[in-house]
Amino acid sequence: MMFSNSPIRVLAFACITVMGTTLTANDQIPGRPQSRPILIRGATIHPVDSAVIETGSILFDQGRIVAVGESVDEPQDAQVIDGSGKHVYPGLIESMTDLGLREILSVGETVDSQERGDRNPNVRSWVAVNPDSELIPVARAGGVLIAHVSPGGPFVRGQTAVMQLDGWTAAEMNLRAPAGLSVQWDALMPRDNDAAAEAKKRDEKLRDLDQWFDQAERYGKAVEAGEIDVDSDLRLAALLPVLRRQQPMFVEANRQASIESAVAYAVGRDIDLVIYGGYDAESCANLLKRYHVPVIVAGTYRLPMHRDDPYDAPYTLPDRLRRAGVTFSICGEGPGYPGGSSNARNLPYHAANAVAYGLPADKAIEAITLTAAKILGVDDRIGSLTVGKDATLIVCDGDILQTQTQVTDAYIGGRTVDLTSRHTMLFQKYRKKYLAD
DSSP, X not given: OOOTTOHHHHHHHHHHHHHHHHHTOOOOOOOOOOOSOEEEEEEEEXXXXXXXXXXXXXXXETTEEEEEESSOOOOTTOEEEEOTTOEEEEOEEEEEEOTTTBSOTTOGGGBOSBOSSSXXXXXXXXXXXXXXXXXXXXXXXXXXXXXXXXXXXXXXXEEEEEEESOOSSHHHHEEEEEEEEEEEOGGGSOOSSSHHHHHHHHHHHHHHHHHHHHHHHHHHHHHHTTSSOTTSOHHHHHHHHHHTTSSOEEEEEOSHHHHHHHHHHHHHHTOOEEEEEOTTGGGGHHHHHHTTOOXXXXXXXXXXXXXXXXXXXXXXXXXXHHHHTOOEEEESSOTTSTTTTTTGGGHHHHHHHHHHXXXXXXXXXXXXXXXXXXXXXXXXXXXXXXXXXXXXXXXXXXXXXXXXXXXXXXXXXXXXXXXXXXXXXXXXXXXXXXXXX
């Protein structure tokens, strides 16, 4: 029986829409701007860019860090927090994710991470970020306060953005947008089944990309000469900041051939490059160091990529890159993976796994804070507990790399962040039920 254009069909569609909206909206109210100084006293301070202060204090006011040290003067109107037994870290940075773009993979209405087609440099990821995502509070509860959000896609994906995970709107959450251009490079490389045919397709795509960048250069010159309006071609306009080295190109490349190809292309074009994934990056270490190409390691909880790899190859990758002198950060599962956005909360444990396999703990923390901020071009504002930077920080009851550690307080730009989430609400709900029994 068909209900086309019937009241029943309209009502059913409305119910589904309302349910989808309800399922993907959180109840947390964004923090208000800081109204008075806050002093955290007697805590273990982890500035990241300097030595750990075992019993120290940190003072922030009007959203900025004012003082850090063993002894900090208390302003008259300050809110004083006893930090005894606590640890203070910079807010953790998820350096590649689709958090806010994808909610429930099986519900298409909640997924806005990819546009149609394979050439979408004009796509602006921050416009589509859902500030009411249920996954954002969960990530914050794990200490992740900053996310580098990237769209998905088979080739030229679009523009990325660095977002603060608190705010009424995506515009309020925006820390840096655009932050760069996201490109999938692994898909260009030949596979074993028909390497010749795949190589031909790769060469065609690279020629197309070259022609596209050539057009963008001519377009930029025409704009500078006042011959055309800058918004007359949004796709070409989106390439200009990359060509002018105002933003890097974030290239997903895991295999050695992909990494070498991407670096060669970027050097030939005089483009700043960041490798995301980087499974075979150690094999390209000299090349990466020579051209100052950093790597965003795509998590440590994954399987070996090659048949002859040891089981712990993904776990030891960060330490192998450190030993090779390659600049790197660590992210979670990243965009495009089934659990990527929902597992952003596990970021510190990806770093901790690397520590278990050789990476020094201080370097692991640096990889999810300061180094990540440097790679994303926002280290002037976040990434370390430094005077003058944003008061974006977390307070924990232990080592952030330990799974039993709880984040007790968090601040983004001095604003107090609500750490409740659907996880904590369900925990309290069923805790009461079973304790009552």
